[in-house]
Amino acid sequence: MKIKRQRSRRLWAKSGEVTDEVMQRLTVGEDPILDSALVVHDCVGSAAHARMLAKCGHLSKPELRKLLIGLRKIFKLGKIGKFNIPAALEDVHTAIETRLVSQFGEAGLRIHTARSRNDQVMLAMRLFLRTELLNRLASTLELLDIVQVKFQALKDVPLPGYTHMQPAMPSSVGMWLHALYEELLVIVQRGLSLLEDLDVSPLGGAAGFGVSIKTDPAFVANILKFKQHYRSPIQANNSRGREELHALQWITTAGAVMEKFVWDMLLYCSREFGFFALPNKLTTGSSIMPQKRNPDLLELTRSRCARLRGYETELAWIIGKLPTSYHRDLQLTKRPVMQALKDFSEILEMMKLSLKGFTVNRKRLEAAMHTDLYATYDAYRQVKLGQPFREAYRVVAKRVVDGTLDPKALQRDFAPIQKLVVSGMREANREVKKLAVRVAERQRTLAKLPDTVFN
Ligand code: ARG
Secondary structure, three states, X not given: OOOOOOOOOOOOOOOOOOOOHHXXXXXXXXXXXXXXXXXHHXXXXXXXHHHHHHHOOOOOHHHHHHXXXXXXXXXXXXXXXXXXOOHHHOXXXXXXXXXXXXXXXXXXXXXXXXXXXXXXXXXXXXXXXXXXXXXXHHHHHHHHHHHHHHHHHHOOOEEEEEEOOEEEEXXXXXXXXXXXXXXXXXXXXXXXXXHHHOOEEOOOOOOOXXXXXXXXXXXXXXXXXXXXXXXXXXXXXXXXXXXXXXXXXXXXXXXXXXXXXXXXXXXXXXXXXXXXXXOHXXXXXXXXXXXXXXXXXXXXXXXXXXXXXXXXXXXXXXHOOOOOOOOXXXXXXXXXXXXXXXXXXXXXXXXXXXXXXOEEOHHHHHHOOOHHHHHHHHXXXXXXXXXXXXXXHHHHHHHXXXXXXXXXXXXXXXXXXXXXXXXXXXXXXXXXXXXXXXXXXXXXXXXXXXXXXXX
């Protein structure tokens, strides 16, 4: 069979038809750029699809071999960012198919049997999300290790606890770091359950309404290490964007956890508080004020955390109000997902830098532990002697005004609380170790995937 060269043809282009170039530019949009992140995933997904086609008798063995070799080559190029997606070809899926057709002729012409491009985007995005989310989990575990080391170094350093931004209760740097540790632990736990929710192969519905020749979506799911596949093709289509939105909700929540701690650090690093400091190499200067050292690192972490909410909203609006099945609107779901993942990765890096780097000013912190912070402990002492809390509260309120609280004695009452901080941290650390094993196991399984699909 003679194969016409298709180097710059769209898959849907038919002879004799003309396409408005402006329309073309505006509908292709950012796909050629964004899709570079999907090259490797489309190759893996296409290899699994080709194996399924061969199993079902739609591709011969030699044709399958050729396609697998071709896809592995493109995969390798994609890994080093060297696979070009020409704008004239619209997207990564067309660019890959065109390459396969020009290399292998008929085998290439057969690969789109029983699948749509949307099918391909959904699969590539699912594989992409799975890999990226797992990387973020591994990075969050690294941050947890940094928090643990810092905790061991600073756990007993006193820190006033504030509510309403007013001195409230005694606390410690250890108590503050323990909270961050527990919150990051929850992020990893939820991230792992999110990955389980995403563990469904979307491939198999083709244009979204099933295929009239023999196919085997369970086989594809199994090769790609998905737990299951969608039974309903319309449901698979409807999941596009929605599963990504779940991922973005998780990321936004992670950002919301971290922005609080960043805010605290900014406050504690201010001259007026002077509790914490960032080393010079983690601060920036001012173009006009010679004396300034600014914590831009913390501020830009905070604004990235804020921006995550924007991506989540953008995605929710794009998929909202669409009826079932495929609509081209869905093309715009890729950008917010990729941006959020990029920001999240940078937030984690920035958190690592600031947590590793900050130092404490023990003198200032000790001086900030004013006697009135211990007022509630004094009331508890009365409670221990049998006085109703409300009465004790009133007695102590008067002592605060009279200046008759005994800080030396009351300071000792923090000890049982600090003991709980230390034992809580130990317990959390045991849980983190178990989660790290689960993340590493999944990473090992996924790392083997290219070898199993291409060879
Ligand atoms: N770039 C498109 C997307 O992300 C690919 C699918 C195009 N399909 C179509 N029927 N026009 O949705």
